[in-house]
Amino acid sequence: MGGGVVAVMGVLTLGLWNYAEVAANRTYDLLLKGAAIAILENVTLGPDGIAIDIPPSALETLGLAPEDRVFYRVFSYTKEPAKTAPLHSTLTGADDLPLPPLPSWPKIAQNGSEVFFDAPYSGSMTRFILRAEALPGLSRDQLLAVEIGQTRIARDALWHDMLARGMAGLLALAMVSLFLLQFGVNRAMRPLAGVEAAIRDREPTDFRPLEAETPREIESLIRAINGFMARLSTSRENVQTFIADVAHQMRSALAALDGRLVHALETSDPEELRSRTLRARDQSRQAVELTNQMLAHAMVIHRADNRLSDRVDLVNLVSATIEDMFRAPQYADVEIEVDIDPPTNGTFVVSGDALSLREALVNLISNAARHAGPTPRIRIVLFSDADEGRVRLGVEDDGPGIAEADIERVRTRFVSLGGTAGTGLGLTIVESVALSHGGSLSLDRSPLGGLAAAMDLPAATVPADSKPGNETAA
């Protein structure tokens, strides 16, 4: 900011310098011209030759500059001499006054003409005027000229004086502007300092909106801050609810486990003991599964927040997951069918997080397997709609399914239907993953008889340099 002011000052100073010089020159040049005209008017051609009668006023006017010396001469010369230097003869005055080069000598115009020049003379820089006229009576190519010189002391003094005063004014103006600018900026920033203080002194849990008694300019800033705090507040509330839910569920599960173990300790009948211990084992398994699910849910949310983005080929994902899951004994008898539609040249690539998608698929499959019929059969469906840019990954089971009225309830955390004692988090996790990938969870009745749960996801856009086989399988 200061730099800008200095630059403007520089430009103005140059302009002022120029103006002062020109103005001072013009003023004193006019005086010289006036004197020259006055002298020439009093030169006459009489019977005895040229008569010069220099009026005292002419030189007195020039003498008004007390420290300057004045010189003059009157002479005649031929207009177009054969020689380089015109033949001239001084009629009166100092005959050693310097003359400018010939081409710049004045030609005669209507009212006479003059030329000004500077030359050193008698130890000082002197300003000269050379004015010529045709004298009636003289031959056609003879001219009468007067040359007056005046030292530059007064002239320069005027120039410098004008410059100095102008500069002083400019400087004052610059100072005042800078000051006003600074003052203005400080004034404008003061409310921001207020905002800064207000936020700095806040408790970390205080999300009340800032009071806005602020200038228009920062109103939108205040609004943005308040909006952000509101979102932060909501997010915090969600986390607190989540933690409360988790705490409740875990405590209940562990309390039940403890209860069953105590129950087992109360009997000494070996068969009864065994039976109670087995039930405690089941409870323990449930507690473990619940913990795993809750951690999975937290992981999925955390990864969604971090917006990881791979290209995930869902066909590879399904193969890898089946391979992994179906080694476990509980899936030994489950019949699995995979339905890929369209079978060729369909794209089943989505953009997202491989780990979360895998977690969702694991939950879909384990849910389906748990609810499947007596000869358990599950179908994994992959459907690609290239026109709409959608991909569907779903799992269906052949169990009894869920009643129409209850179908939406399964999305809720910790709601487990169908009497098979699940954690109630499975579909919540799936929905969470679907949403974070820009998709949704759909729940329907399956033609197999049970539930059809599917994630509808946007297909990945094909980049210009894509090569097949680059995609990740979890």
Next chain:
Amino acid sequence: MRLLLIEDNDDLAELIVDRFRSLGHAIDRERDGAEADQLLCHMTVDLVILDINLPGLSGDKLLRNMRARGDTTPVLVLTARSAIGDRIGVLDYGADDYLVKPFDLGELAARCRALLRRRSGAASNTFEVGVFRFDRAARQASMNGVDLALRGREIQVLEALLNNLDRLVAKEELADRVYRFDETPSLNALEQTVTRLRRKLDGTPLSIRSIRGLGYILAITDA
């Protein structure tokens, strides 16, 4: 089988050691990652059970050291779910299999057995499990010494699946291995071959699982 367990949790270690000893295996236990790393430089075992979170040297570093040395001993990793990416990254480091804590001890034993079998399945000339025996050189499969009379294509399918024990082999991939390029493979014909093979393998611990729409998995069922 000679095993090395590298686990810092005493309770869990005690349970695992007891289990494997009761199954008749020789098992040693190490608590610290750095010391285990040293030990593995001199000692040969059939299988390593490795916990990913260890004091001293971390499990994944130990694993990388092993593989860098050229040690191809099968490793089964025990991992805690809370470490994001633990589950998947492990296989990239050179583990052969992983189990998430808490796990069933029976499953641990089963997976260890499967790991060893998978190794021997691909390596040696004969593959034996329970009453089943497959002679690669002679291209002959038998149960209880009796030849199963497998036909050409059936042997090709069996071989292809044995080389990928416990892994999903896509039907297209299987067709590629089984049919020569001048034959036009019909997936229907392949299904029929697999069905016939499955029937002949009935009574052996081998079971072929069809994942209709994708492919097949050959697994060993422990009796």
